[in-house]
Amino acid sequence: MKAPGDRAEDAALRAARPRGEPERFGDLQRERQARLLHAIRDAAVAAAMAFGLFVLMVGLRTDVGPSGELFLRTRWADVAILCGIVFAGRLLLNLWYASRAARAPARPGRLAAALGAAGQALGPALLAAALVLPFIPGIGRYELDLGILVLTYVMLGWGLNIVVGLAGLLDLGYVAFYAVGAYSYALLATSFGLSFWVCLPLAGMLAAFWGILLGFPVLRLRGDYLAIVTLAFGEIIRIVITNWVSLTGGPNGIGGIPRPTFFGLSFSLSGEPDTFAGFFGLEPSSQHRVIFLYYLILALSLLTNWVTLRLRRQPLGRAWEALREDEIACRALGINIRNTKLSAFAIGAMFGGFAGAFFATRQSFISPESFTFIESAIILSIVVLGGMGSQLGVAIAATIMIGGFELFRDLEEWRMLVFGAAMVLIMVWRPRGLVGTRTPSVALGKKRDIDADLVGEGRG
């Protein structure tokens, strides 16, 4: 392949010496001719193949004559037209490929590098924006509710990221742990009157327990099989919740779940001294509770992020990533694969459980409808779209996906179409997600991001 500069040089050479040494130009010419010849030959083969097919399918046709007898009708012109179309189409396609291959390949990872550079500042900027959001003028109840929703999904995404992104275990039933957390809190709070702060760790522990329970049978499975079993697990949990009416209320759900309190101060509007507003001498406002919930989910998701980031720099996190890269090598190095996988399931599930408990206290009503497969799918798309293993990518993807969902509410049923198209486009442009590069957990010198092509995706 010759660069455009070479071509210009060729032209200059010819202009300067019209009769002298046309070799290089000749080479180029020959190369171009060879490419054209190859394209034509390939198109001719395609046309011949088309002819072989169409000669029987189109060329010959039995019709019923006017008197009821069958006769053979030939349509050679149609066959010729079809073969011509195939030939022309194939030729154009070939020439297009050839011209595309001739051009220098686009520098890969330019966008990634730009994103990486911006990412250094983007993370803190997003965090700062999230911290001051409730106090930005013009941010009302609706925006805060949306913020809470987005942060819930950010937290779920970060939780699932441990399982899918770091350990490389494809989990299609993550919503099950979200449901376990939500129902744990709802049942403990309504039956035993335990407070949110007692129930939160319990919900996390129960979800982690179920994570381990799911982990055991699926340890031997890989890839598609793992995905199917986790999918089934998610459905089993939902169906059990729907049908175990005496415990969970079945499809009617559980209502009247206690709201969280601010160190024992409730957020009621009565203005009594034992309420939040009364204690701090504020004007009672329904906004207080929303702001509190906002900061609660922000703190929970930051906890998830902090734990994940810490774990990534430790043997456990490194073993997860090594497991994603090559399970057999892990075994040869003496890593207990079973325990490592179970720990990933358990810790991922625990954060799902925390998010579920938060969801229950925020809604104060839960029913199995909130824990359908589509939730798992959304959380998984957030992780995949964000870039598996990338914390920042997941946060951005959650904001785009959940925020975008709300933003395009006016499009009504078209919104799913827009959404699907956007997903397809992103996957075409950035098949490894928004942030596909991997940051090493430790370095002797400066940490340099590892290109997405080298990083494994995990096969279970």
Add this chain to the structure above:
Amino acid sequence: MSETAIPVLRRTPVPDRREMILEVSSLTMRFGGLTAVNQVSFAAGRGEITALIGPNGAGKTTVFNCITGFYRPTSGAVRLHRRGELPVELHRLPGHRIARAGLARTFQNIRLFPGMTALENLLVAQHNRLMAATGWGIGAVLGISGYPRAEREAIESAKRWLAATRLTERADDPAGALPYGAQRRLEIARAMCVNAPDGPGLLCLDEPAAGLNPRESEELGKLLLEIRDSGTSILLIEHDMGVVMRISNRVVVMDHGRLIADGTPAEVRADAKVIAAYLGEGDEDS
């Protein structure tokens, strides 16, 4: 490479003759009706390099996989001998316990963690020791365990092995981006980081010279000799006879699933059965 010191404790300067580190006795492995390995017995000496050779399909890799716990032998035993302790029955251990017993391996087709840096690869190899230092992971997350010190030590071990394999410059490069020869060396370094800082008692290498050019093979031979002299015994499968004959203390030859010769390189080279196996015999399909 010779100027970089190999960082392992020198256990005994001169091993007494034929003290076993690995004992393979009557090992048989059947896959359905096929007997890949038939009643194979041999021993690898402590402080020695033992080579396992044979024509393609002789069952070398199967023996290797039985020793390293990737296959469970149909019958027979594999024992790892340790000074002052009872031998470990490797064929009864679950896969991940074998490395903890002091046996590390590499793979014929390199199995690094391509998306992790060379340094990270070496740290993953020290997983068990580091994990013990984290206090079940919880202590280290909260920052209240002795983990940072353990990690510093692990990085020191890794650095020494990076130096020994001439990979210090590439420590922060992803393993998948290293050239082929460097990947081979990194895999050996990673195996040597198992059970660091002492290193594994026995290093099993599956065709370490495959795909290397003559100069790289030469270097590999030197590296293996240094590893042996530092106290880790070596068992290797190899096709490169130059390397095998130059560095091995003992050569075990297999053909069609059976052991056909076991002796010093000179003895094996003169063995009629070995020559027949390699050159083919009238009545055998070679």
